[in-house]
Amino acid sequence: MASATPPQGSRRTELATPEFRRATNEVSSTLCRRSEEHGAVWRLNLGGRTQQEGESRPSAQAPAGHRLIAQKVARTYRTVEHAAACVLAGTPHWELEAGVLSVIYHLMADQKARGKRPAPERRGAVRQEEREIMTDRWKEDMTRAQFGRRNLDAIGPVLDQWLERPHGFLTFRLAQVLTGHGCFGSYLHMIGREESPLCHKCGAADYTVQAVQHTLAVCTSWEE
Incomplete structure (x- = not known):
């Protein structure tokens, strides 16, 4: 009887701790940062080019890189769908993350043009508000996803609690049970x-x- 091979590069359980999830989200955020040279926020275009703020939303086909990152964090097989891997890993789509960064950038740019600088508390409040909006949009995207419904239907109603939980992590075997992709x-x-x-x-x-x-x-x- 053949046995399934663990995902390439998988490590021990500390890869899926809350601290690692937060660190991974920070790395993902850097891939959607603003362009200082052109003074505008640029989003990763899923067709292979950059997209300036205000352009139409790109297709729902996700970059292979983001899917792979989510699969690594969630410790799933590479056959797990992108939407399900993102939810299990607790990392939103790059496009959604870019939307939060866009608002923060424009807030800073507007205040700078007025010769002011927003207080850290103000930036923090705006960031929190935008992340709540992002989570709501993420939930809407989840309802339209065709694949990975097992995980999306289970976690979607409690997505906020899932993302904010200070404890618990996914192991390779637990990920198999949650996704059905495994031994x-x-x-x-x-x-x-x-x-x-x-x-x-x-x-x-x-x-x-x-x-x-x-x-x-x-x-x-x-x-x-």
Whole structure:
């Protein structure tokens, strides 16, 4: 029987701690920063070029780089959909993050033109308000996603609590349970790693319908 190979570059559980999530989000934010030279905020265009603030929204096809980062943080397989990986990792799409940076930039630019400088408290309040707006937009995007519905439907209603939780992290095995992409016969059969999609333990034929639910609540091999 073939076994699934862990995602390339996966490490121990400290990669998914809240501190690591915050650090990763900071790195992601730097990829959407403003252009000092042109005095405008530029967003990453998903078609391969930069997009100036005010242009129409690009397509929903995500950059491969962001999807890979989210998968690494969430410790998932590379077959996990982009929207689901982002939610599990707690990192918003770069386009949404760029929107927050855009507002902060224009606030600073406006105050600078008036010969003023906004107080740190003011910047912090605006940033918090914009991040709340960003989260609401993120929730709207989640409702339109076609793939990864298992995770989106589960976390979407409690997204705020999921993002702000000060404890808990995802392990490689927990990520498999949450996504269904892992050491399950049906998944390994789907990607061509095994000849049979049946349960490894009991050989149930209905296992292919809901592999995770079967493993957690139905398979008699796990009763003890």
